[in-house]
Amino acid sequence: MDVHNAFLHGDLDEEVWRILSQPQCLLAKVLKARYFPFSDILTAKVGSYPSFTWRSICSARELIGEGILWRVGNGVRVNIWNDPWLPGRENNRIPIQKIWPAWTTVNQLFSNGNSTWNRELVHKLVDVDTANRIFSIPISEQRPEDVLVWKHEGSGEFTVRSGYRVLFTERLQNVLSNSNEDYKCFYTNLWALNIPSKIKIHVWRVFNNLVPHYGNLNRRTLCVETACPLCKEVLEDTEHLLWSCGALRSVWTSLQIKLPHFDASLDYKNCFVSTFLAEDGRQRRLISISLWCLWYHRNKLVHEGVKFSMSKVLRFIRGYDHDTWLVNKNPLLSSGCRGKDIWRPPESDIIKLNFDASYLPEKKIAITAVLARDSRGKVAGTDTYLFEDVGDAFVAEARACERALLFARMMGFRRLIVEGDSLTVIKSIMKKRKTDRFLGRLLFIFSVYNNCLKKSLTFMCLGRLIGRLTFWRWKDGEEEYAGTGLQWQVLRRAGWLILDVETVLLQAHGFHFLESN
Incomplete structure (x- = not known):
């Protein structure tokens, strides 16, 4: 499922989770009686003449099916060989080398009389790495019921936000896997910069054409204007914002960022990445801050009518870079550490x-x-x-x-x-x-x-x-x-x-x- 469909199916994913985690609710009882009386919602078929509700739920259950995990309590409901119950984000099922029919449920792997694993038996059934993952699962002395949890949240509860984040992360990993080595190196160095996250995120959004510039808005018939508000020369698009804008190049020249000459056939993204990687850490910070700062002043000009001033922009970029350097040099100067997260004494006798x-x-x-x-x-x-x-x-x-x-x-x-x-x-x-x-x-x-x-x-x-x-x-x-x-x-x-x-x-x-x- 792509990110767009995941966003549209967010509420449906939540309903799938509710049916799984709250089988006694009215919706779960009605759907189970009608569509899956002898199975569960994840394995049930759409069937003949389904309702619109059931068809919609079935179309959105893929994400939940891939993200659930059994949390071991008493181990009675969890099948050793078929169910996902190993901790971690990936490979939650036992890698099957040989199935031992005499042992089917997880509770058979417990030691008799105490809340520990039968290590000798576990080592007999699985390899060393899998055994270590099993031993990392704590066993409660109270033996609660086994429950299904959402493995991508520490609380175990599914939220639309966490589901969207999972799919977006997968999409980003696919993009990176299909990118060349320079792009991967660019992303690695970008996220490693000691600058605020909002700036790194903005650079990433510009690089991936995820900002509402005039080119994107015009393509969606949301605006008529297309020329760049800063240089007023050509169409404002991703290439213009990232590489060819006259205002951007003037800023980089004033900041002594080298702009080598590239072959005309080279893509603008490759030109930007090569320029970024050729600079040292401070110049990379200045490149990132300048992209964010110009976008900020561009929006002030478009939405508030604030006149664009090159000298003011340069002073802002240099000052912001210097302040960021001071904060990174001494973490105690960070505003997040003063007065907000200090230890406060309790009341008397506490x-x-x-x-x-x-x-x-x-x-x-x-x-x-x-x-x-x-x-x-x-x-x-x-x-x-x-x-x-x-x-x-x-x-x-x-x-x-x-x-x-x-x-x-x-x-x-x-x-x-x-x-x-x-x-x-x-x-x-x-x-x-x-x-x-x-x-x-x-x-x-x-x-x-x-x-x-x-x-x-x-x-x-x-x-x-x-x-x-x-x-x-x-x-x-x-x-x-x-x-x-x-x-x-x-x-x-x-x-x-x-x-x-x-x-x-x-x-x-x-x-x-x-x-x-």
Whole structure:
């Protein structure tokens, strides 16, 4: 299905998901009784004389069928050999080498008497890589029902937005796979630039003819004007905006961007890519910023009548580039880090626990950290833990939240605020979504603890911060703190206390890597 059809079928995809995830709703019961009494919606045939509703739903179920995944609970409903249940975005079914008829459902792979996998049996049935993927699936002691989830969202819930994003990503990958090596190199270097995402996205949109310039609007009979508003010479189209506009070339000349001479038969995109790749990092930033800036001033001229000034544009581009360089050089200057994401002390007699996780996908391990502080900012305790066979970053964050609750129970904290940066995990806990990944055990711990504390447990989400650094405001705090045998390295800059949690934890467990600038 292409992106255009996916957009048109968005609501229908949502109905397919509702029928799958809520089989007791009236729509699901009516359609099942009429069209698939002995099967499911994904395998049912359109049939003879179908209603318009059923025909429309059948036309939109391809996306859902490719994106669902069984989340293992008690393992009774999941077929080992036929169903998609291995974690990850791709290859969710067991690669069949030999089918063992004696073992058909996933619950037969559990060890008797505990919530672990029967490793000896799993290694007997599948290869090593598949076995490791199976072992990364946590087993809940409560044995909830097996449920179907949408594998492209951490919450497991399908949304039109996530479906559209999946198809758009596939389309982009197809475009890249069919492109030459220079185009791939151009995209790689473009997304690696240290400039705001809105500028990189605009360059990508111009390059792929996805902006409402006069050429596109005129072709759709939405406007009569076709000449470029800046140079007023020729038709404003993608080639003009990206390469041949007189105003653009004047800006590039003033910014000392070299414009080599190309053969007349060479496509304008290849000319632009060659020019872009021939420059260094700063000049690539200037090229990208100039495209975005000219489009911005072009719109100000067209829609607001603001007169175009070349000197003003050049001053803006140079100033914007300098400010971007300063922010990248010192992340603390970023407005997103000041005042918005700082640690705020709890009220008196309340302990705030901050949790986070560091996930290494290539090693399938997660290292969690929990830091407890009181209303004065004084550290009441810390906890770190190493998890192996972790499927993805969502499970790592959920594990960190679980450790925070278990740590609070062990320390005897009675009134809590639990704070983390994983909005999906915290939303799932507050909504008690037992269908979410791994959350069966976590929700059980949360409910027990909450009942014991008589609802004095609160969850909060802290916005995800820039890079790998976590910023804390800590009044009267120590420069170093040793907790559970692990020394927390801190560094004061401009009144902030920076705990590079992931670096310390990884180095403490023997993992060493180069620091990124």
